[in-house]
Amino acid sequence: MSFRRIVHIDMDAFFASVEQRDFPDLRNKPIAVGRAETRGVVAAASYEARRFGVRSAMPSITAKRLCPELIFVPPRFDVYRAISAHIHSIFTRYTPVVQPLALDEAALDLTDHLAPFGSATRIAEHIRAAINAETGLTASAGISYNRFLAKLASDQRKPNGIFVIRPKDGPHFVAALPIDRFHGIGPSTAKRMNALGITNGAELRKAELHTLMQNFGKTALFYHNIARGIDERPVNPNRIRKSLGTEQTYLEDLINLESCTEALEFLARKLWLQAESRNIQARTLTLKIKYANFQQITRARTLSEPFSSAEMCLDAALSQLNPLFPLKTGIRLLGLTLSGFADSSSPQLNLNFS
Missing domain, CATH: 3.40.1170.60 (MutS, DNA mismatch repair protein, domain I)
Incomplete structure (x- = not known):
């Protein structure tokens, strides 16, 4: 095989x-x-x-x-983007199959591009050395047989390290991993899994698929597979992101306009920071609300010109939130999403600050 x-x-x-x-x-x-x-x-x-x-x-x-x-x-996003472009140009010296995941992160498929080095590990070492020599910065690398495990491996020897998860070790590595360290399982989902008695990869593997589907919907199959070290997602160099969002689940339900406004202000600043880093221009902002009874609604506002600040995002969010008061039940989750990207943006970069 x-x-x-x-x-x-x-x-x-x-x-x-x-x-x-x-x-x-x-x-x-x-x-x-x-x-x-x-x-x-x-x-x-x-x-x-x-x-x-x-x-x-x-x-x-x-x-x-x-x-x-x-x-x-203060952030200098123009500088970060220029350095990122240089780093991504280094990747393409070794393979054309590169999927940018963020300014600071990418997945590379070397399956058909091992010559003349003979192994992915050697190529990863050459890439890390080139990055350091040409930018003065360090990078960590993870090598494995799929994207999920390669991402996990890149975290194992940080900073400035390299780690390999071989096919025979993949399922065992995942079994011992705490759920909150699974890439793709956030704090809210991890909390829900813990409530089901799932605290690590071994327990996730034991969970029936239908149970996962009842609790996690369409992402259940992904969770079912990664618990077994399986991830068939290809490295896609042509992936185009169509939206950019952030959300927060609250330990205590939000019940008044003041607390909701404060929560949205933080989300708007966080979202705009991410949009700035990517040089994204977007015309539509969507507000997501999940109530304490798990009912979920969304409201969207589209402008004639792209959003240009966190304050504009916050104003648009509040204009959609205010008519919903007074609340009949508390709010357990708020989210904001930008979409309708302008052609001059770079939506393919899915930044995860790290």
Whole structure:
């Protein structure tokens, strides 16, 4: 049986590492790329900051509380995009089958492109060396026989490491993995799985497919397969993203306009930070609401011109939220999604701050 050779390349604390590279006085210090505003969002954190628990997509006020010495650095997305383009050009020296997943991340299919190196591991080492020599930055690499496992492998030796999950080891590796470390299973889904007694890959493997479908709908088959180390998704160099969204499930239901407005302000800033990083221009914003009784509704607003700020996104979201008050039941989830991308945007980049 033949297996694919997939490499997942993930830059190490990309935005923060660029800032530390360009400004020596920031090196070896805890920094966060973002703005130290009350409703600000951390776009990336240096490894020095991560030791305090600071993470990307965290509210700036929370990050500052965890690390009082944290230094906030305004993002320079034009610089990050230029470096990302250089890094992605390095990938194409080794294979044309490259799927950008973010400015700092990509999947490469080397199955038919191993010559003259002979192995995916050797190619991954050459790529990492080229990135470091040409940009002064480090990258971690994961190698496996499918995209899911290659992504997991890229996290195993961070920063500046490489890890291989071979076909015979894939199912065993997944079995021991905690559910909250599965790529593609977020905190909300992990919590629901925990409630079903599923805390790791072995327990997910034991779950019946029909049980997963009852609880997780169309994504159940994906969960069923990855618990067995199976992922048939191809590396698609022509993938075009049609929307960009973020959402949050709340520990306590939101019951008044003030708390909902505060929650939407954070989501709008987080979404706009992601849109800026991709240089995305979008004309439609969709508000998603899931009530405490699990009823779900969406409301959309389309402008004649693209959204140009977090404040515009927030205004559009509030214009759709306000008519729903007073609430009959609390809100357990809010989400915002941008779509209707303009031709000049780069929607193929699905940024996951890391």
